Amino acid sequence: MVFLSSGPNFLPAGRTDPAKRLRIWPYFRFAAMDGLTPNWSSPVKGQSTSLVASMVTFDREHRNHLMSATVGKQLFTFHGRLPSDMLTYSLLNVEVWDPMPRPVLFGGTDSHILYHGCCDWDSLHENIEVCFGLGGLGLGGLSSGFLPKVACDVNPLMLELYGAAFGIPCVCGDICDVGTIAKIWDACPRSTCLSAGIACQPYSALGDGRSSQDPRSSSLPGTLAAAHYLRSVAVIMECVQPAQTDPCVVQQLNTFCKATGFYKSEVLLQLSNAWPCSRNRWWCVLTAPSLGPINLKALPMFQDVTKIKFAMLFQPSRRGRRNKKMCFDSKHMKLKPFRWMI
C-alpha cells in the first residue's frame, strides 16, 4: 500500500492505518547522482528507488499501472493509487517488488508520490529556492520577475531570517532527503524554476577544497535530483569560481544534462566589474529542452562605483586623520545613517 505524504493534494493510496500517519518519516538519502533512475539491469527485490515516470496504461484498480521512466524510457509496472491524467509522476522511495521480467514497483510506507500536470506561464515565473542562506538568489530573482514560492534550508536559524523577510512557506530539511522534496512539493506542486546556492566549502580554498570528499558537496546532486523530481523547468545555481572546473561538478552536471536533455549555460560573474566587492561567482543555468539554452553574459565593466568610498560615506573623526567613521551615504543610498548601528 502506498502511504502518501499529507498535503493540499493528498491522495490516499488504499487503506492505511491511521496510527501510521503520525509516524515520523524516515528519510532516504540519495546515494549518487545516477539515482535519477533505478539500475534496471540488476534490480533487487525490496530495494528502494526513486524515479520520474509517465503513464502508459492507467489501471482503474490501481494494481497494474504500466509506466515508462522519463530517463531511460524503461517500462515497468507500478502497484498503488495514482491520480489519472497527469503528465508525470515522481515515485520517491518506492520499492522493487518483482524485478523480472518487467520490474514491478510499489509504494511502501516510506514512499512519496508526487504528480505533475503541465506547467503554465505563471509557474514558469515562480521560484523555489533551496540552500538559500540569506535568500540573495531569490531576491535577485524577484527583481527579475521570478516570484519566490517556497524556501528550503537545512538550518532553522537561517530559515527564520528568511521567513521574517519574505513571508513565504519555508521548509526546513536536507535537500538530499526525499521527505524534504515532498514537503516542498506540498507547498508548491507545480513545475517552477528552482534556484540554489550550492555549498561552496567543498570547492573553495578556505573550505579546504575537498570536493566530493566533503559531505557538503552533496548539495549539488541533491539540488539536481530535487529539480528532477519536482519537474523544474529551469535550475539556477551559484557557487564559487573553482566549482566551475571541479571534475565532480562537471561530471554531475554533464550526467544530469545527458539524462534529462537539459541545456547547460554558465558564466563567471565578477561583482568587482560593477560594484566595489571582490566576489567572483560561477553561475550555472540548466534549462529544460522545451525552453532551449540561455545565453549568459559576463558583467560589463562600469567605472562609476569602483571603490567603497563611492558607495559609502566616510567622515573624518575627532581622533585623527586615520580614524574614520563609516556610514551609508544617506543621499545616495536612501537610508538614514546609523539607524542599524545600535
Added chain:
Amino acid sequence: MLRLQAHEIEAFQVDDLGSSPYLLDCQGVLPCPLHSWGSQLRPCPCMCRRAGLSLERFQKKGLFGVLVRSALPAFEGAVRQIHPMECAALVGYDPTIKLGDSTMLQLAGMG
C-alpha cells in the same frame, strides 16, 4: 555583539590608536565575505560550529575579517566587526530588508 572581545582585539592587532590591518579600506573594494566573518574566534551563530576556529587552522589559513569604526557617539572610534547591512550594501544585497535581530547571524549569512 559586533564589538570586539578582548581576545579578538589582540587577534585583529588593534592598537591603542584603534588601527588594525583588518580595517576596511575605503579606497579599495570589499573582500569576498566569508561565512565565518565575525565568528572565527567565537562559536558560529548559525550553530554550524560550537567554538572558534583552531589555532592550527589560523596558522595554516590565516585570520579573515573586516573591521570598521563605530559611528555611534557612545562608541566613538571603537573598532567593531562590519555590520551585516553594511556588508549587504557592498555585495549587492538590499540593505533595507529587515532580517531579524541577530546581527551576527546575518553577518554569517552574508558569506
